[in-house]
Structures are given as C-alpha cells and as structure tokens.
Amino acid sequence: MAEYYLGLMSGTSMDGIDAVLVDLQDSRPELVCARTFAWPEAIQQQLSQVIDQPETVSLQTLGQLDARVGETFAMTANALAREAGIPAQDIRAIGSHGQTLFHAPDSQPAFSHQCGDPNRIAELTGITTVADFRRRDIAAGGQGAPLVPAFHQAMFSSPEQNRAILNIGGMANLTVLPATANPVLGFDTGPGNVLMDSWYHRHHTGPYDKGGAWAAQGKCIPALQERLLEHPFLQQPPPKSTGREMFCGNWFDEQLDALPLPASPKAEDIQRTLLEFTARTIADAVRAYAAETRQLLVCGGGAHNTLLMQRIAGLLEAIETASTEAFGLHPDWVEAVAFAWLAKATLAGQPGNLPSVTGASHPVILGAIYPA
Ligand SMILES: Nc1ncnc2c1ncn2[C@@H]1O[C@H](COP(=O)(O)OP(=O)(O)OP(=O)(O)O)[C@@H](O)[C@H]1O
Ligand SMILES: [Mg+2]
Structure with missing residues (x-):
C-alpha cells in the first residue's frame, strides 16, 4: 500500500513554494508529483519586507501574514493533490517547513521563526499537518538547522x-x-x-x-x-x-x-x-x-x-x-521531499535531528502535529 506524504518548502530565496507528493512506503521515496508554485505577489512583497526590515513590522501585520501564508500553503497542497489525482484522505500528512522570517540560532536565547499557520493548513486541506520542525532542536541546544x-x-x-x-x-x-x-x-x-x-x-x-x-x-x-x-x-x-x-x-x-x-x-x-x-x-x-x-x-x-x-x-x-x-532525486525537490520524510518520522515518533550536525544535546522528535 502506498504511503503518500506531501512536502511544502519555501526557502530563503523565496523564489516559490516547492510542493511534492511522495510515496514513502519503501526506504527510497518515490516522487509522484512535484511543482513549484508562485507566491501571490502581495504576500511575497510583505514577506520580503518583514525579512529585510523586521523592525518595521507590527504584531498585527505578523499575525495576518502568518494566516495568509498558511492559507497559501493549504491552497498549494490542495492544488498539488488535485494535480496528482490523490484524494486528501489518502495523504497521511503534510510536512510544512514554513517560511523563515528570522533565524537566530546564536542569540540568547536562541530562536528560529517560521510563518504559515499549520492550523489553517490542516483545516483547509483536511490533511494532518506537521510543522514547526526547527524549534525543538533549538530547545535541546541545537542550531535547529540544517535538518535535511x-x-x-x-x-x-x-x-x-x-x-x-x-x-x-x-x-x-x-x-x-x-x-x-x-x-x-x-x-x-x-x-x-x-x-x-x-x-x-x-x-x-x-x-x-x-x-x-x-x-x-x-x-x-x-x-x-x-x-x-x-x-x-x-x-x-x-x-x-x-x-x-x-x-x-x-x-x-x-x-x-x-x-x-x-x-x-x-x-x-x-x-x-x-x-x-x-x-x-x-x-x-x-x-x-x-x-x-x-x-x-x-x-x-x-x-x-x-x-x-x-x-x-x-x-x-x-x-x-x-x-x-x-x-535518484531531481535537485529541485530534495528539500521538499526531506520535509515530507521528516513528517513521517515525527508521526512515527522517531527523531529527525542529528545531534552531530545541529549540536543538540540529544536526538529529538521534530515539530508539532496538527491533526486533520
Ligand atoms: N537556471 C538557473 N540558473 C542560475 N540560478 C538558478 C537557476 N535556477 C535556479 N537558480 C537559483 O536557485 C535559487 C532557488 O533555489 P532554491 O529554491 O533551492 O532555494 P531556496 O528556496 O532558498 O531553498 P533553501 O534555502 O531552503 O535551500 C534561485 O533564486 C536562483 O538563484
Ligand atoms: Mg526555493
């Protein structure tokens, strides 16, 4: 039986949202469908402003942006699932990295902030969503990165x-x-x-x-x-x-x-x-x-x-x-597949960080689960 997972990744370049649907039944992921979706222009502009001039941003702007980005991720996941012809109930989980707004692993206290409300992704897709992958590793003393x-x-x-x-x-x-x-x-x-x-x-x-x-x-x-x-x-x-x-x-x-x-x-x-x-x-x-x-x-x-x-x-x-x-894996999709794979690890209760990489004091289960 296929085990479908959906990975969503938008990195620091903000060139688009990479979305993949993968079958993780075997140890080698099988890519079913993959596409980069353009950001809606207004959201992309707002994200750029928040990232480049964080001191100019109000809490209200931030809260609304988090909601809008979450909705955009949900629409992206729905569009990809439609394109792949796989119904939501057949997808075990979405692994959503979120859009990084600020990464400060060496500040006191350390933090990394990703936006894109996972509650909305779960609500609007009907698919269990795993998100907020970085902060547990940081809480365990790691950099929260790289997680791939x-x-x-x-x-x-x-x-x-x-x-x-x-x-x-x-x-x-x-x-x-x-x-x-x-x-x-x-x-x-x-x-x-x-x-x-x-x-x-x-x-x-x-x-x-x-x-x-x-x-x-x-x-x-x-x-x-x-x-x-x-x-x-x-x-x-x-x-x-x-x-x-x-x-x-x-x-x-x-x-x-x-x-x-x-x-x-x-x-x-x-x-x-x-x-x-x-x-x-x-x-x-x-x-x-x-x-x-x-x-x-x-x-x-x-x-x-x-x-x-x-x-x-x-x-x-x-x-x-x-x-x-x-x-075995096209260079455009490695990161998004990695977050689908990490979502599977989290649902299985398995750690996803490598302490030898991030510097965390021990392996931890990454992220939080937002049930469908
Ligand atoms: N044909 C190309 N020639 C030159 N540069 C390219 C080409 N295609 C993509 N790129 C570069 O790759 C960037 C996007 O890369 P990618 O999506 O891997 O980065 P990202 O979204 O920042 O991901 P992350 O930071 O999480 O790894 C583009 O902004 C561009 O600079
Ligand atoms: Mg990208």
Missing part, C-alpha cells in the same frame, strides 16, 4: 563511497556522509544564491542570473573577494547555520563601501566576484570538513547555475561533482 542531513543520509549514503551532499538554496549547506560508521556532519557553508540574486535584481528585471551567464561576462575582483572571505561565519567551526540576517544585500553594500576599489567596478564584475566568492566558501568548507569526499552530489536551485557548478568543480578537482538527479 538525516534524510540525505537515508537517501544518498553509500557503504563504498565517502559522499557529501551540497544544497545550494538561498544559503548553502553541506552534509558529509562517510562510508564508514563515523558520524554524519552537516552545516551551512554560508551564502548560496542569495548574494548573486540580490545583485542581479538591482540590474535586471528577471528572477536570477540564468546559468551564471551574466557573471560569465565579468571578471572577479580579487580584493573584494578577499574582503568577503573575511566574514567571521566562514571561519567559525560547525555546528553552524545562517540566513538572510547575516548574508544579504545590505551586508554586501557595507563591504563594497568599505573597500577602496581603484575605479568604479562594472556590475558584471561584481556578479562574477559574488559567484567566485560563493564557490570559494563552498570549496573551502569541503576541503576543511569533507576532505575525504569522493562524490559531491549537488541539489537546490544553484545546481542549475552552470558557471557556479564549473567553478566549484574546478576548485575541487579530485572530487566527482554531480547532480542528485543521477542518484
């Missing part, structure tokens, strides 16, 4: 090969999967697409620099790259996680302003520098914490940035770099 490594381990680990999984979303995160019984490592390496997207939006109307074509027209500015590489997060050892609070367009502007660049740089040179910087942070993290890796499997939207992928592969010559597609 347990799924990466179940899906991609090999007893023969030291593998690592690289997800390049808004931020980038690495999961180190040793072939031996050594513990799994995982952490955010720093920015993924976020800085490239932000600079691109200032100069173009499209969503992102497709394939890195615009960056390819520019030249890296070494002094700027070196300055960006001085960010303390990049020197910090794991466990660690980050977000748009740390790496965003404003942070980049400060670095640019502080640097006495000889002449006014060309916009495409900046884009190229951001791409080279991103590739370096990833390659440095692999060299520092996953030096024995033989295969680097890449997922997330950044896997489609041809130039970025070439540069990462160029910096890590001894490692075979490939898309997760070659290993």
Whole structure:
C-alpha cells in the first residue's frame, strides 16, 4: 500500500513554494508529483519586507501574514493533490517547513521563526499537518538547522563511497556522509544564491542570473573577494547555520563601501566576484570538513547555475561533482521531499535531528502535529 506524504518548502530565496507528493512506503521515496508554485505577489512583497526590515513590522501585520501564508500553503497542497489525482484522505500528512522570517540560532536565547499557520493548513486541506520542525532542536541546544542531513543520509549514503551532499538554496549547506560508521556532519557553508540574486535584481528585471551567464561576462575582483572571505561565519567551526540576517544585500553594500576599489567596478564584475566568492566558501568548507569526499552530489536551485557548478568543480578537482538527479532525486525537490520524510518520522515518533550536525544535546522528535 502506498504511503503518500506531501512536502511544502519555501526557502530563503523565496523564489516559490516547492510542493511534492511522495510515496514513502519503501526506504527510497518515490516522487509522484512535484511543482513549484508562485507566491501571490502581495504576500511575497510583505514577506520580503518583514525579512529585510523586521523592525518595521507590527504584531498585527505578523499575525495576518502568518494566516495568509498558511492559507497559501493549504491552497498549494490542495492544488498539488488535485494535480496528482490523490484524494486528501489518502495523504497521511503534510510536512510544512514554513517560511523563515528570522533565524537566530546564536542569540540568547536562541530562536528560529517560521510563518504559515499549520492550523489553517490542516483545516483547509483536511490533511494532518506537521510543522514547526526547527524549534525543538533549538530547545535541546541545537542550531535547529540544517535538518535535511538525516534524510540525505537515508537517501544518498553509500557503504563504498565517502559522499557529501551540497544544497545550494538561498544559503548553502553541506552534509558529509562517510562510508564508514563515523558520524554524519552537516552545516551551512554560508551564502548560496542569495548574494548573486540580490545583485542581479538591482540590474535586471528577471528572477536570477540564468546559468551564471551574466557573471560569465565579468571578471572577479580579487580584493573584494578577499574582503568577503573575511566574514567571521566562514571561519567559525560547525555546528553552524545562517540566513538572510547575516548574508544579504545590505551586508554586501557595507563591504563594497568599505573597500577602496581603484575605479568604479562594472556590475558584471561584481556578479562574477559574488559567484567566485560563493564557490570559494563552498570549496573551502569541503576541503576543511569533507576532505575525504569522493562524490559531491549537488541539489537546490544553484545546481542549475552552470558557471557556479564549473567553478566549484574546478576548485575541487579530485572530487566527482554531480547532480542528485543521477542518484535518484531531481535537485529541485530534495528539500521538499526531506520535509515530507521528516513528517513521517515525527508521526512515527522517531527523531529527525542529528545531534552531530545541529549540536543538540540529544536526538529529538521534530515539530508539532496538527491533526486533520
Ligand atoms: N537556471 C538557473 N540558473 C542560475 N540560478 C538558478 C537557476 N535556477 C535556479 N537558480 C537559483 O536557485 C535559487 C532557488 O533555489 P532554491 O529554491 O533551492 O532555494 P531556496 O528556496 O532558498 O531553498 P533553501 O534555502 O531552503 O535551500 C534561485 O533564486 C536562483 O538563484
Ligand atoms: Mg526555493
């Protein structure tokens, strides 16, 4: 009998809501239907404002946004289930990550805030919903992130090969999967697409620099790259996680302003520098914490940035770099499938965090269950 679960994920890039319907009956998930749904423009704008200028937001705005985002997630789940032809009563649960508004794992006290009211998702879909995955790990002393490594381990680990999984979303995160019984490592390496997207939006109307074509027209500015590489997060050892609070367009502007660049740089040179910087942070993290890796499997939207992928592969010559597609799961759906898989773990009463990754004091059952 099929065991259908629905995963909903909108990451830090806010490029859309990834929705997947998967059959988790076997240890290898079978993807039944997957689609990225556009955010309603007004909600996307409001989310951007809350994320970029949190100090301007009232409690009323926040409460209403939480409700609207929850409704949007519910409509997304309903649309996907319809498209797949699977009735709600046949879907065991929705795993909804929520939209992160603020991630502060190192503040005192630590917290991470996702919005998208799961009560509404359960009410409007008639499907049991699991949500709020990060805060129990934080309560146990962890970073609350990354949470996908347990799924990466179940899906991609090999007893023969030291593998690592690289997800390049808004931020980038690495999961180190040793072939031996050594513990799994995982952490955010720093920015993924976020800085490239932000600079691109200032100069173009499209969503992102497709394939890195615009960056390819520019030249890296070494002094700027070196300055960006001085960010303390990049020197910090794991466990660690980050977000748009740390790496965003404003942070980049400060670095640019502080640097006495000889002449006014060309916009495409900046884009190229951001791409080279991103590739370096990833390659440095692999060299520092996953030096024995033989295969680097890449997922997330950044896997489609041809130039970025070439540069990462160029910096890590001894490692075979490939898309997760070659290993059974298309790079666009790994994160959303992971949250469907984590919902199943939660319903089964099984922990979903890896303390070796998040730094939590013990394994915990993640999230809360909102019954259908
Ligand atoms: N063809 C492409 N060429 C270049 N970049 C691309 C392409 N397709 C997607 N991207 C990049 O991927 C980003 C979206 O990636 P993704 O959806 O994995 O990130 P996310 O939603 O922030 O997820 P998370 O942060 O949770 O991993 C886009 O904003 C864009 O920068
Ligand atoms: Mg996305």
